[in-house]
Amino acid sequence: MDLLSIKDPSFLKGMSNKELEVLSQEIRQFLIEKLSVTGGHIGPNLGVVELTIALHKCFNSPKDKIIWDVGHQSYVHKILTGRACDFDSLRQFKGLCGFPKRIESEHDVWETGHSSTSLSAAMGMAIARDLNKEKSFVVPVIGDGALTGGMALEALNHIGHEKKDMIVILNDNEMSIAPNVGALHNILGQLRTAGKYQWAKDELEGLLKKIPAVGGVLAATAERIKDSLKYLLVSGMFFEELGFTYLGPVDGHSFEGLFENLSYAKKTEGPVLLHVITKKGKGYTPAERDTKGTWHGTGPYKMDTGAFVKPEKAPPAWSSLVSETVRKLAREDKRIVAITPAMPVGSKLEGFASEFPDRMFDVGIAEQHAATVAAGLATQNMKPFLAIYSTFLQRAYDQVVHDICRQNLNVFIGIDRAGLVGADGETHQGVFDIAFLRHVPNIVLMMPKDENEGQHMVYTALNYDNGPIAMRFPRGNGLGVPMDEQLKNIPIGTWEVLRRGDDAAILTFGTTIPMAMEAAEILNKQGISVKVVNARFIKPLDEKMLTGLLDQNIPLLTIEEAILQGGFGSAVLEFAHDHGYYNQVIDRIGIPDQFIEHGDVSSLLEEIGMTTKEVVKRLTILARKKQQRA
Numbered sequence: 180m181d182l183l184s185i186k187d188p189s190f191l192k193g194m195s196n197k198e199l200e201v202l203s204q205e206i207r208q209f210l211i212e213k214l215s216v217t218g219g220h221i222g223p224n225l226g227v228v229e230l231t232i233a234l235h236k237c238f239n240s241p242k243d244k245i246i247w248d249v250g251h252q253s254y255v256h257k258i259l260t261g262r263a264c265d266f267d268s269l270r271q272f273k274g275l276c277g278f279p280k281r282i283e284s285e286h287d288v289w290e291t292g293h294s295s296t297s298l299s300a301a302m303g304m305a306i307a308r309d310l311n312k313e314k315s316f317v318v319p320v321i322g323d324g325a326l327t328g329g330m331a332l333e334a335l336n337h338i339g340h341e342k343k344d345m346i347v348i349l350n351d352n353e354m355s356i357a358p359n360v361g362a363l364h365n366i367l368g369q370l371r372t373a374g375k376y377q378w379a380k381d382e383l384e385g386l387l388k389k390i391p392a393v394g395g396v397l398a399a400t401a402e403r404i405k406d407s408l409k410y411l412l413v414s415g416m417f418f419e420e421l422g423f424t425y426l427g428p429v430d431g432h433s434f435e436g437l438f439e440n441l442s443y444a445k446k447t448e449g450p451v452l453l454h455v456i457t458k459k460g461k462g463y464t465p466a467e468r469d470t471k472g473t474w475h476g477t478g479p480y481k482m483d484t485g486a487f488v489k490p491e492k493a494p495p496a497w498s499s500l501v502s503e504t505v506r507k508l509a510r511e512d513k514r515i516v517a518i519t520p521a522m523p524v525g526s527k528l529e530g531f532a533s534e535f536p537d538r539m540f541d542v543g544i545a546e547q548h549a550a551t552v553a554a555g556l557a558t559q560n561m562k563p564f565l566a567i568y569s570t571f572l573q574r575a576y577d578q579v580v581h582d583i584c585r586q587n588l589n590v591f592i593g594i595d596r597a598g599l600v601g602a603d604g605e606t607h608q609g610v611f612d613i614a615f616l617r618h619v620p621n622i623v624l625m626m627p628k629d630e631n632e633g634q635h636m637v638y639t640a641l642n643y644d645n646g647p648i649a650m651r652f653p654r655g656n657g658l659g660v661p662m663d664e665q666l667k668n669i670p671i672g673t674w675e676v677l678r679r680g681d682d683a684a685i686l687t688f689g690t691t692i693p694m695a696m697e698a699a700e701i702l703n704k705q706g707i708s709v710k711v712v713n714a715r716f717i718k719p720l721d722e723k724m725l726t727g728l729l730d731q732n733i734p735l736l737t738i739e740e741a742i743l744q745g746g747f748g749s750a751v752l753e754f755a756h757d758h759g760y761y762n763q764v765i766d767r768i769g770i771p772d773q774f775i776e777h778g779d780v781s782s783l784l785e786e787i788g789m790t791t792k793e794v795v796k797r798l799t800i801l802a803r804k805k806q807q808r809a
Contacts, residue, residue, distance in 0.1 A: 251476065
């Protein structure tokens, strides 16, 4: 079949199971070929091919609401809803989004990039449907990893209580990004081995109906027998106790099994949970054999071998630099423990886990829990390292405020993927952490200019005993600078001058320092002398150096790869105002008041005006204003 000719899913209605199996293989081959060039979430999508086809055959999207939790498994859905022709631009600047996007298609009824939201969204849609007296199905698809998120459990509790008609698809592939952990994962493991429960329950009910009635005694006995059977065949029927009709487990790659169970689910009143077993990466051997989560989401790869396309002799990845420095220090200090919310691979903590298995804790997709576990450890004189992406730290905001900062506990938060991350787009850009952390009392917030300073900051953080401390670091690799053998403390709240100048000053940190240095060199050739300051401590500010700059009455330009509102530049403006520098010329460059979509980072920076050219332009204007005042 020509996948590029698909306009909507209606063509599936008349296809036989054999034809659908052929279509499944065509879709898999299409994904393997396209993603070998663009990269993307190949493992999750190869695992849901049959499931996605079955959902679109059995339901009528968009009248029936198919809601993808996390959304990184929505590529097949996009193909079936007419977007195969856009896959050459997947996750690229101005191209096809790697997650559901409402402006892309009416079939994308819910946008997401963080896990565990689908059930709550589905409940809202089901309530609206019933209030409007409409007839439609609401079908959230949630993974076994996402089910560990507290929000998903809150939603299950509410849905079961309200008894709303809803068909929850539990896509169980035994992995989220990394292998799943926790008691809920163990419950699902028990359910996977109990596939005969629903069959036995139905058979028993049919048998009892054939027995002549003997009054209420037999009916009561029958119910007790069914309950006993439930606990005999399925240890801990978690979902039925929550008020759901549990169906499954069913083979998620069998159209026969999927159609039979979906048909049954559509006829059942109240909330239904259909437990579907799928194989992540199915149909592509390298992805199928993955046990660590490497093939969850990838860059380009060689289709025939599965080898990833990477630059030769690249500097160390930031995540690796940070985690390996923590690991090195943990050899000398037994109080150091590492915590991650289901991101041991992304945060490069495999080495730490291998060397210190009893001091490494993957809590699953549970960011709030991770933060408070770290706080609890800190109360007992341990030194917790909380490794978490900037975008996921948003989910633990209250715990950072209430449990960590309010109690002034010694927790080291490693904020990975800080700044623009590129291809994953709006839901993953790490641009809000400065704004939502800077105003919280007690916390120290810093960002290194390179990996050498980064290792010293890790050392500083794990030796800091005056409260919480957080270090931002970007996605990708370091600069390849020489590394000091001896680690050292960096005095808290100190900046450093990288380039001297008298006409203006740039205050910046992290990934935007090269931009500032390049602009200063260009301006120097134009006769404008610009000082460049590595403002590595975002909080507290280096008040001594900043006061000196303000006393010079030279224009200041702040640059940050983060949201401007409430960010580092705002802190500089606040300081100037609070200390009476009312006539000081201060300009700011950063992320504007908008969500930044997907694309390569350089294209995104160009679009929002965060470029060397813009820095030169701004400083030229500021320097002229200074000269005019003089």
